[in-house]
Amino acid sequence: MTYCSTPGKVIIFGEHAVLYGEPAIAVAINRRFHCDITESNRDITTVNGYPLARRYHSYIVECLNKLEVEDELEIKTETELASGTGMGSSAAITVAILGALRKLLGEDLSEETIAKDAFSVEFDVQGNASPIDTSTSTHGKAIMVSEKKEKNFLWKIEREGRIWNIHHRDIPDLTFVVGNTGVHSPTPPLVEKVRKFYERSNFAKEIIDDIGEIVEESYILLKEDDLEGLGELMDKNHGLLSILGVSHPKLESLVKGARKYSYGAKLTGAGGGGSMIALTDRPEEVAKEIKKRGGKPYILKSTERGISYEGKDHD
Numbered sequence: 001m002t003y004c005s006t007p008g009k010v011i012i013f014g015e016h017a018v019l020y021g022e023p024a025i026a027v028a029i030n031r032r033f034h035c036d037i038t039e040s041n042r043d044i045t046t047v048n049g050y051p052l053a054r055r056y057h058s059y060i061v062e063c064l065n066k067l068e069v070e071d072e073l074e075i076k077t078e079t080e081l082a083s084g085t086g087m088g089s090s091a092a093i094t095v096a097i098l099g100a101l102r103k104l105l106g107e108d109l110s111e112e113t114i115a116k117d118a119f120s121v122e123f124d125v126q127g128n129a130s131p132i133d134t135s136t137s138t139h140g141k142a143i144m145v146s147e148k149k150e151k152n153f154l155w156k157i158e159r160e161g162r163i164w165n166i167h168h169r170d171i172p173d174l175t176f177v178v179g180n181t182g183v184h185s186p187t188p189p190l191v192e193k194v195r196k197f198y199e200r201s202n203f204a205k206e207i208i209d210d211i212g213e214i215v216e217e218s219y220i221l222l223k224e225d226d227l228e229g230l231g232e233l234m235d236k237n238h239g240l241l242s243i244l245g246v247s248h249p250k251l252e253s254l255v256k257g258a259r260k261y262s263y264g265a266k267l268t269g270a271g272g273g274g275s276m277i278a279l280t281d282r283p284e285e286v287a288k289e290i291k292k293r294g295g296k297p298y299i300l301k302s303t304e305r306g307i308s309y310e311g312k313d314h315d
């Protein structure tokens with residue numbers, strides 16, 4: 001039996017713009033996805049006792065195809081990352097399944113190999129994606145993705161003429177509250193909506209450029225632990241994402257409420273519903289306000305831990 005667990009992530013700056021050559025930063029969080037994989041003595045592969053089916057297990061099916069696994073397996077999963085909450089559940093599933101499969105098959109377990117395969121699986125399932133979620137779930141800590149290669153470079157990922165250089169970032173310990181709107185909002189249609197806007201409008205291109213500038217401004221603030229400065233940039237980044245058309249009235253309400261007790265707040269991930277994130281040292285008050293406004297709060301901390309093969313008790 002092989003066990004693997006991976007952290008979720010939150011994007012603190014640069015979602016959507018990262019698909020157009022701009023940089024972005026994501027932080028691994030202390031909520032994880034866990035899986036156990038064993039060879040099965042039955043003639044079908046099962047996931048938590050149910051037959052593997054593309055309709056329900058698209059990421060797992062693609063992981064098995066990627067590694068050309070033909071044996072029947074018994075896969076057990078457990079998650080602390082509700083899907084559609086902007087906490088990177090699909091990336092965490094993909095990275096953990098690939099890690100456990102590689103361990104079972106006795107293959108290379110380098111972070112780079114796993115992160116590259118995980119990106120390719122996520123891209124194939126979603127139709128378009130950047131490697132930020134999958135690289136963060138693999139490496140843990142914080143990841144900065146950019147077109148240019150900079151200090152603390154980890155690996156390079158290329159796809160369809162686009163290049164993403166993946167970098168490690170040192171960050172202070174951060175506390176966040178994620179507020180889930182409860183509005184289900186899959187990523188691909190939002191990515192497509194922004195793409196259409198980007199392709200027909202110079203204004204959208206300027207907004208994407210402005211988001212890139214915010215990400216660059218954040219580097220020094222993260223280094224200096226300047227939470228007030230970071231919060232201001234989060235507010236600005238949120239405003240630009242709203243102009244791109246990926247906010248939602250419920251997101252606006254949660255962001256507004258959270259800001260009363262936070263350094264700053266913004267939507268996180270694809271938007272359109274989904275979740276917002278607040279940077280705060282008053283997490284209980286933010287959580288209460290989010291609940292009052294009909295959202296579901298999750299108090300989170302940044303974590304150093306990326307992919308791990310140590311037992312669940314260790315997590």
Ligand code: MEV
Nearest residue numbers: 015016018129130269270
């Ligand atoms: C989704 O978590 C973030 C997006 O930028 C898409 C991606 O980077 O794959 C919207």
